[in-house]
Amino acid sequence: MNLVDKRGLAIGLGLSVLACVALPAVLSPYWIYLAISAVVSAVIMQSYGVIVGRVGVMSLCQMSFAAIGAWVVLRLNVADAPGGFFVWLVLGGLAAVPVGVAIGLPALRIRGVNLAVVTFGFAVSADIVWNANPFPGAKELKMLDRPEPFVTDESYFVFTVIVFTVLAVALGMIGKSRLGLSWYELRHSERSAASHGVSVARSKLAAFAISAFVAGIGGGLLAGQLSLVVPSNFAMGQSLALFAVAIMIGPHHPEGAVMGGIFGAIMPTIMEKVSLPQDFGGVLFGVGALLALRSGLSQTDLTRMRKRERGARKLLKAGEDAKEAKEAEGGATAAPLAPAPVRRPAADRRPCLAVQGLTVRFGEVVALDAVDLTVPEGAVVGLIGPNGAGKSTFISAVTGFVAGYGGTVELAGKRLDKLGPSVRAKRGLRRTFQTTAIAPELTQYEYLAIGAGRRLARGEADELLEFFGCPPGEVPVSIVDAGTRRLLDVAAAIAARPKVALLDEPAAGQSAAESLRLGDRLTRAPEAFGVSILLVEHDMELVQATCEEVTVLDFGHVIASGPTADVLADAAVRAAYLGAADVPAT
Numbered sequence: 001m002n003l004v005d006k007r008g009l010a011i012g013l014g015l016s017v018l019a020c021v022a023l024p025a026v027l028s029p030y031w032i033y034l035a036i037s038a039v040v041s042a043v044i045m046q047s048y049g050v051i052v053g054r055v056g057v058m059s060l061c062q063m064s065f066a067a068i069g070a071w072v073v074l075r076l077n078v079a080d081a082p083g084g085f086f087v088w089l090v091l092g093g094l095a096a097v098p099v100g101v102a103i104g105l106p107a108l109r110i111r112g113v114n115l116a117v118v119t120f121g122f123a124v125s126a127d128i129v130w131n132a133n134p135f136p137g138a139k140e141l142k143m144l145d146r147p148e149p150f151v152t153d154e155s156y157f158v159f160t161v162i163v164f165t166v167l168a169v170a171l172g173m174i175g176k177s178r179l180g181l182s183w184y185e186l187r188h189s190e191r192s193a194a195s196h197g198v199s200v201a202r203s204k205l206a207a208f209a210i211s212a213f214v215a216g217i218g219g220g221l222l223a224g225q226l227s228l229v230v231p232s233n234f235a236m237g238q239s240l241a242l243f244a245v246a247i248m249i250g251p252h253h254p255e256g257a258v259m260g261g262i263f264g265a266i267m268p269t270i271m272e273k274v275s276l277p278q279d280f281g282g283v284l285f286g287v288g289a290l291l292a293l294r295s296g297l298s299q300t301d302l303t304r305m306r307k308r309e310r311g312a313r314k315l316l317k318a319g320e321d322a323k324e325a326k327e328a329e330g331g332a333t334a335a336p337l338a339p340a341p342v343r344r345p346a347a348d349r350r351p352c353l354a355v356q357g358l359t360v361r362f363g364e365v366v367a368l369d370a371v372d373l374t375v376p377e378g379a380v381v382g383l384i385g386p387n388g389a390g391k392s393t394f395i396s397a398v399t400g401f402v403a404g405y406g407g408t409v410e411l412a413g414k415r416l417d418k419l420g421p422s423v424r425a426k427r428g429l430r431r432t433f434q435t436t437a438i439a440p441e442l443t444q445y446e447y448l449a450i451g452a453g454r455r456l457a458r459g460e461a462d463e464l465l466e467f468f469g470c471p472p473g474e475v476p477v478s479i480v481d482a483g484t485r486r487l488l489d490v491a492a493a494i495a496a497r498p499k500v501a502l503l504d505e506p507a508a509g510q511s512a513a514e515s516l517r518l519g520d521r522l523t524r525a526p527e528a529f530g531v532s533i534l535l536v537e538h539d540m541e542l543v544q545a546t547c548e549e550v551t552v553l554d555f556g557h558v559i560a561s562g563p564t565a566d567v568l569a570d571a572a573v574r575a576a577y578l579g580a581a582d583v584p585a586t
């Protein structure tokens, strides 16, 4: 995965240089001062970009983190601490980090509106503290002097643009790293992230820490702009207004942060010029935020996604044209199905996943009752049963998503029972879900990179996508149909080269022909990727074509287990579950 988008970087750096050269030359002192405010707001917006834009957490206290940054810078100034403004600025950002992590701790247990209330509570408390205790330097009027060579407004503007640009590049690189991509996944499904080996706690706390750091830097910059600050510079109302702007615009993209900063800084002036009350600006932001919440995507997300989709559609069209041309020339339309690999009988192979006596209760419901199941090395094994039989619960318990089950789960001879889902995933146990929750903002390449949990070479990603019949890797998930998303999910699970992949109804949404092709792929997957597979499916033709052995669940009990043909022919299985008409003759 390339961490730097070279074209985007070149454009961003070019615009920054242009702003630094042109704006001080053309703007009046009044507008230069406003421009500094806009860039400082844009830096604070970047902190919203991390926590609100990427992780989707409703944080209403970013200005409180900024206040910590400003407080530290001003305190060090009063103390004439060594290092000077540049060092103090970084220390201000760092000082906000532990507070950010502390605020992030409740986010590990609560989310949504409840979490918003916690962060708002912190913003209110911080407000009370700042109002009761003046910021350092305010009493003795010890002003903060800007550092050389950024003493004048024009040069300080250049300094703020440099800071913004450095942060934008760093955040852009983090955004493309596994940590940053995992934030998008957390935003849509924490379960999905955990199933890919992402530690939800660590990833969320990292987001809080980084966003607090960036906000702290923004607060320090504000102190440098104003020389002295007052509590109203960081009032909770400001946090709320900027939050609304963040939801509306999407400051996790640099252009969104800049626009948000400009809105935040210029709006009061605009309101004044058009003789409207200042509060009206907040109302406008609120309405915009509501509209963005309705669509689920910010303006910059939408703009970028549409652009990406346009490019991807062209790519898909070119692919289809090439295929049609090949067909017209009489070439093969699809690769013929490969013959099934010949394997030793499953019973002669070492068990890779061994589950014994698995029991799960949900209150009075016994979802699984002492279930035994073994997946031998290099095998494809089926788990079938009627709706509500306990198949998904089995996958969830084995992969660590059900706390407090009875029985044991061993992977390659090692017990996993005390481990959480992300650790089990890292040990080589991957799963897919019945309902996919892939972040539509990602490309398929990016999603595979999260699944792989390691650096995934382009060639390897292409091979996986081709193997599972997915479109080219640049195609964004947003235009991939539901059936193909399931295949992408399987590809992402296999990208990690796990020991065992547990697939929950991967053929749902596939046509009969696609299902047949999927069966062929799953049959070849153990040899191609060194993975053993447990397949949960209702499509009996697929099960019959793919699985060497099958276990049948009914009301949480195993009612049959053994070679597929024998089990599917079992009169008890047909009577209890399938109905003779549903099972193709063997």
Ligand SMILES: Nc1ncnc2c1ncn2[C@@H]1O[C@H](COP(=O)(O)OP(=O)(O)OP(=O)(O)O)[C@@H](O)[C@H]1O
Pocket (backbone or CB within 6 Å): 362, 365, 366, 367, 385, 386, 387, 388, 389, 390, 391, 392, 393, 394, 434
């Ligand atoms: N979180 C939960 N809380 C309470 N009961 C649950 C929970 N999850 C599953 N169950 C119950 O456990 C039983 C097994 O459900 P499960 O989803 O595992 O069945 P399934 O075989 O996967 O069904 P399907 O084929 O429809 O997906 C059902 O009675 C279900 O209602």
